[in-house]
Amino acid sequence: MTDLSGDIFKTIDPDRTGTTSEEVISQLREMIHRGELRPGDRLPPERDLAKLLGVSRPTLRAGIRSLAAVGVLRSRQGAGTFVVKADGPPSLDSSPLRLMASLHGFTSGEMFEARQSLEMAVAGLAAERATSEHMATLSEEIAGMYASLDDPEQFLVHDMRFHQTVAAASGNRILTSLMNMVATILFDVRRKTVNRAKDLKESAEMHRQVYRAVRARDKEAAQNAMRDHLMRAQKAQESEEMDDSAVVAAGDGSIS
Amino acid sequence: MTDLSGDIFKTIDPDRTGTTSEEVISQLREMIHRGELRPGDRLPPERDLAKLLGVSRPTLRAGIRSLAAVGVLRSRQGAGTFVVKADGPPSLDSSPLRLMASLHGFTSGEMFEARQSLEMAVAGLAAERATSEHMATLSEEIAGMYASLDDPEQFLVHDMRFHQTVAAASGNRILTSLMNMVATILFDVRRKTVNRAKDLKESAEMHRQVYRAVRARDKEAAQNAMRDHLMRAQKAQESEEMDDSAVVAAGDGSIS
DNA sequence: TCGGCAAAATGGTTTTACCTTTATCTAATC
DNA sequence: GATTAGATAAAGGTAAAACCATTTTGCCGA
Numbered sequence: 001m002t003d004l005s006g007d008i009f010k011t012i013d014p015d016r017t018g019t020t021s022e023e024v025i026s027q028l029r030e031m032i033h034r035g036e037l038r039p040g041d042r043l044p045p046e047r048d049l050a051k052l053l054g055v056s057r058p059t060l061r062a063g064i065r066s067l068a069a070v071g072v073l074r075s076r077q078g079a080g081t082f083v084v085k086a087d088g089p090p091s092l093d094s095s096p097l098r099l100m101a102s103l104h105g106f107t108s109g110e111m112f113e114a115r116q117s118l119e120m121a122v123a124g125l126a127a128e129r130a131t132s133e134h135m136a137t138l139s140e141e142i143a144g145m146y147a148s149l150d151d152p153e154q155f156l157v158h159d160m161r162f163h164q165t166v167a168a169a170s171g172n173r174i175l176t177s178l179m180n181m182v183a184t185i186l187f188d189v190r191r192k193t194v195n196r197a198k199d200l201k202e203s204a205e206m207h208r209q210v211y212r213a214v215r216a217r218d219k220e221a222a223q224n225a226m227r228d229h230l231m232r233a234q235k236a237q238e239s240e241e242m243d244d245s246a247v248v249a250a251g252d253g254s255i256s
Numbered sequence: 257m258t259d260l261s262g263d264i265f266k267t268i269d270p271d272r273t274g275t276t277s278e279e280v281i282s283q284l285r286e287m288i289h290r291g292e293l294r295p296g297d298r299l300p301p302e303r304d305l306a307k308l309l310g311v312s313r314p315t316l317r318a319g320i321r322s323l324a325a326v327g328v329l330r331s332r333q334g335a336g337t338f339v340v341k342a343d344g345p346p347s348l349d350s351s352p353l354r355l356m357a358s359l360h361g362f363t364s365g366e367m368f369e370a371r372q373s374l375e376m377a378v379a380g381l382a383a384e385r386a387t388s389e390h391m392a393t394l395s396e397e398i399a400g401m402y403a404s405l406d407d408p409e410q411f412l413v414h415d416m417r418f419h420q421t422v423a424a425a426s427g428n429r430i431l432t433s434l435m436n437m438v439a440t441i442l443f444d445v446r447r448k449t450v451n452r453a454k455d456l457k458e459s460a461e462m463h464r465q466v467y468r469a470v471r472a473r474d475k476e477a478a479q480n481a482m483r484d485h486l487m488r489a490q491k492a493q494e495s496e497e498m499d500d501s502a503v504v505a506a507g508d509g510s511i512s
Numbered sequence: 513t514c515g516g517c518a519a520a521a522t523g524g525t526t527t528t529a530c531c532t533t534t535a536t537c538t539a540a541t542c
Numbered sequence: 543g544a545t546t547a548g549a550t551a552a553a554g555g556t557a558a559a560a561c562c563a564t565t566t567t568g569c570c571g572a
């Protein structure tokens with residue numbers, strides 16, 4: 001925890017540019033940039049902080065809410081407002097992308113393609129940089145997949161963890177975050193469908209192909225294996241949605 | 257414009273789950289998902305909408321602010337609150353990524369690598385799908401670069417437009433949005449530096465390489481040219497920052 | 513020592529009032 | 543008749559005070 005009792009909170013200049021709440025956002029952002037607020041830190045109570053910044057509580061709350069909406073702050077009633085703690089990989093909220101998809105009518109084909117590009121990129125990097133721990137985890141998740149061929153929900157858990165491990169092995173947290181953003185949306189769709197046993201076995205097999213390529217430090221092979229895997233997964237999911245026409249109300253391939 | 261005078265706004269259920277403002281967010285999100293609110297639409301005045309949803313105005317404003325923070329809504333004092341109009345390519349706000357970078361100490365190396373991966377992906381797709389209009393625009397921007405070798409600021413404009421055109425030519429708006437998110441941050445850093453004439457000429461040359469590969473519909477060549485271009489650009493920028501040590505206060509390669 | 517209860521701390525919500533900006537309409541003037 | 547300036551209304555932005563709900567903390571008693 002960082003001591004926040006000092007005078008790091010400066011009052012807002014009345015002759016500011018833009019609205020007051022925007023100034024509050026800038027103020028908080030700057031403090032994070034400068035490292036005065038670090039992950040896990042607790043902000044002063046709203047009433048105190050409002051006084052410190054020289055604004056009203058609603059205005060301060062507006063600023064806090066904006067930062068909370070983008071996943072930087074998190075308020076818990078009765079406890080306080082905290083800078084989001086980085087437990088595990090940093091992740092960007094996927095709801096902005098989700099809304100963007102609704103607004104512009106992104107097709108699931110586009111979403112699949114984006115994921116494929118990102119996954120291929122991280123797979124290539126993972127082949128170059130994966131540590132032995134990463135390799136071990138990948139192997140475990142594949143074993144988990146084979147062990148849950150008759151439990152689609154459990155299979156999906158191992159599936160997600162496998163891809164997250166590949167992303168972690170890439171060593172690039174930005175690509176990892178972006179990939180998770182896209183993958184989360186697709187997994188949410190998939191969670192509503194029921195995978196057939198045949199598809200699951202094939203899927204496990206293709207994950208193993210990716211793993212072997214990464215283990216062999218073969219960048220191109222890893223990218224190709226990942227591309228093939230995701231292409232098959234897309235086709236499988238699409239045919240499944242064709243079978244069960246009730247999955248998507250409109251049935252036009254748009255993101256739910 | 258969509259007629260909003262109907263009864264599409266339903267009051268919030270008092271026996272809801274979560275906080276009231278979260279429910280407001282869900283309500284608005286659902287309306288966007290269902291297409292009842294479309295880009296460019298104006299929401300009812302806050303006072304009226306608060307009544308319609310059965311919540312207080314501050315609570316409604318909290319919900320609106322959250323959606324505004326992720327770029328879905330936009331409020332203009334005196335005018336009203338609007339669903340963001342999609343003029344041009346849809347874009348995600350880069351500030352969440354920027355804050356994430358500060359919080360987790362992302363290096364600019366990581367950022368460059370992420371951009372490189374994304375740009376290579378869109379370049380490959382662009383080689384497959386670019387229309388003749390896209391080709392023409394790319395050619396124009398390159399001409400613009402050569403014409404502004406002595407004007408770094410103007411050069412940067414053509415540079416950005418070139419990359420955005422490549423992204424647009426990829427036909428994948430999601431990858432385009434993600435790429436812009438990352439590229440925006442890097443361009444902001446670069447805007448503060450002054451590029452040397454020698455670098456600019458080389459840069460223009462490498463853009464031309466990308467253009468020729470796209471025009472030749474050579475996917476691999478386009479990806480390779482883009483990779484080489486960005487790699488050189490990164491090295492040039494890094495050496496420039498070495499020359500002018502005042503650019504980055506800490507000088508530790510972290511994102512400003 | 514442990515468990516439960518109470519009090520304090522803290523964010524969440526509501527109400528009311530007023531300010532600032534924007535848009536629109538009207539009327540006067542050129 | 544067209545244009546512009548001013549008034550008016552509409553809409554979001556800010557502020558203050560009060561109360562509610564939840565969480566935390568610590569005290570007190572069994």
